[in-house]
Amino acid sequence: MQRIAVIDYGMGNLRSVSKAVEHVAPNDSVLVTSNADIIKEADRIICPGQGAAADCMKALHDHQLVSVIKEVTQSRPFFGICMGLQVLLTRSDENAGVDCLDVLPGEVKRFSAPLTNSANQRLKVPHMGWSPVNRDKAAQGEHPMWAGIDNNTRFYFAHSYYCVPVDNQHVAAYADYGHSIAVALAHKNVFACQFHPEKSSASGLKLLENFVRWNG
Template sequence: MTRQRVAVIDYGMGNLRSVSKAIEHVAPDVDVLVSDDADAILSSDRIVCPGQGAARDCMAALVRSGLDKAVVDGLATRPFLGICMGFQVLLSRSEENEGVACLDVVPGEARRFESPLLDSHGTRLKVPHMGWSEVEQTREHPLWHRIENRARFYFAHSYYCDVEETESIAGRATYGVNIPVAASGEGWFACQFHPEKSAQDGLQLLKNFVSWNGTC
């Protein structure tokens, strides 16, 4: 039996090592390929799209490398996981950098946290949203398997994914506002938090992804 291959898309935006090492850690029988080659990515069994940085730069890097099409095609054809900016680029657009058109796979917009951002007691909250927040699993999903509802995941972001279609939202967190932090559709899952930096629960999510058949 041939080994399963997971492609981590390398479009020059950020820390790919942590994601690939985390997947290798939870799935030693899987080959992890960090690649900027569309053909190699689209011949893999699963695709992970990470990313950090500004929306304008991430979108420009995707388009320049021609990998924007690989993301859209890959998401439609095999299990796909978007992480952080890898979630935001799937939206229709982002407010960042005076407005950036994104891939428009998931209707919605990346919005900046309002300023000042206040919690329910009127206390001012810092931006970026940096640290460990509870994630409410708003529906059952194979990627939540063996992860307790309201487990904490690690976040580091100033813009959040305002997903339009509420039925695709899989998880929410509250940071001043109640925001979608995970979404899913046929064959894809995307999260604002960093599973590769979220200790045991994050590793469990990656493990779930590697064995996910794409249905939800």
């Protein structure tokens, strides 16, 4: 039995994430926690999160989780989801600019209007719903986290800001929303995605299942 910590810093719907992980790892121990010691002792870590970047960073500081996250992203399988991806980058444009954890070099930017698709139809912001996740041009497109998941599988998104990584070698998948955006990043033992695997039905559960088995 392994211990999987879901980091709770007070931002967003952790029940969905923990329930989905329990669903794919019924024999493991899933701990929703803000306790740094428990996080450090876990075998693998999931960092979800929703809301505004400034609030999330403030919550991470308030819970004294910044150093522990930086530490565990170097040492064991780490899965960032949605805001849990964005806070890994260097800086976010949200809330007039927020310094983030700088685990993966890059910036977080807002979709700017007018946004249109290839058929010149207007796209709304937030990007909300099911978009295909494409790995053709992604350097990490063969990452073990994608095992058993078809290229262009649709996942559920809900975001107004998107990641622009410095290093294309970190990109594990792209999606199109007005332009091509990096929607999954991977580097060493870190994997992080913009979409919500815990809300993406069977394909999302498969990604979580892969994480539970991935050895970083």
